[in-house]
Amino acid sequence: MTIGRLNHVGIATPSIEASIALYRDLLGATKIHEPFDLPPQGVRICFVDTPNSQIELIEPYGENSPIHGFLARNPAGGQHHLCFEVPDIHAAAADMKAKGAKVLGEPRIGAHGTPVIFVHPKDMGGVLVELMETPLGEH
Numbered sequence: 001m002t003i004g005r006l007n008h009v010g011i012a013t014p015s016i017e018a019s020i021a022l023y024r025d026l027l028g029a030t031k032i033h034e035p036f037d038l039p040p041q042g043v044r045i046c047f048v049d050t051p052n053s054q055i056e057l058i059e060p061y062g063e064n065s066p067i068h069g070f071l072a073r074n075p076a077g078g079q080h081h082l083c084f085e086v087p088d089i090h091a092a093a094a095d096m097k098a099k100g101a102k103v104l105g106e107p108r109i110g111a112h113g114t115p116v117i118f119v120h121p122k123d124m125g126g127v128l129v130e131l132m133e134t135p136l137g138e139h
């Protein structure tokens, strides 16, 4: 597997609305997408475009959201994960496992409608890494 484009930086927040105001009013973000819920993944999402990538604001959705723990440790929110593009998610998952990294669960449909996996932060120097299947040439 070869690391691909940085698709987005995931930012956990207790309030997507409050975070939108920061990126819009403090940083001058001009393209802020409509927030939407992703119940199977336990998150509410809002993408903020930057010229070469996106910020993915994520708020917990439901009792079992995987980000409750993070927000309990970081009540104001913070940098949560990095997402890189890969051409084939199954090949990427197999490669990660072959190299001894812990892949969290099976590939599942992410916020861009393509399958994603997560590699445990313990195997990536303290950084939660998401890999997202992106057909070559598509962004």
Ligand SMILES: CC[C@@H](C(=O)O)C(=O)SCCNC(=O)CCNC(=O)[C@H](O)C(C)(C)COP(=O)(O)OP(=O)(O)OC[C@H]1O[C@@H](n2cnc3c(N)ncnc32)[C@H](O)[C@@H]1OP(=O)(O)O
Pocket (backbone or CB within 6 Å): 010, 038, 041, 043, 056, 058, 066, 067, 068, 069, 070, 079, 080, 081, 083, 104, 109, 110, 111, 112, 116, 118, 120, 121, 122, 126, 127, 128, 130
């Ligand atoms: C589906 C939408 C998708 C997209 O398409 O873009 C998304 O991005 S949704 C994003 C939210 N979903 C996920 O993050 C799914 C994968 N994450 C998980 O399964 C869990 O968050 C976790 C990584 C297993 C952590 O679980 P948690 O309960 O918060 O903590 P633990 O106690 O298990 O933590 C163990 C260890 O890891 C450290 N940790 C936890 N989260 C992070 C993080 N985001 N970045 C860095 N380190 C993290 C935590 O501090 C613990 O460290 P120690 O205390 O040193 O053991």
Ligand SMILES: [Co+2]
Pocket (backbone or CB within 6 Å): 008, 010, 056, 081, 083, 130
């Ligand atoms: Co993400």
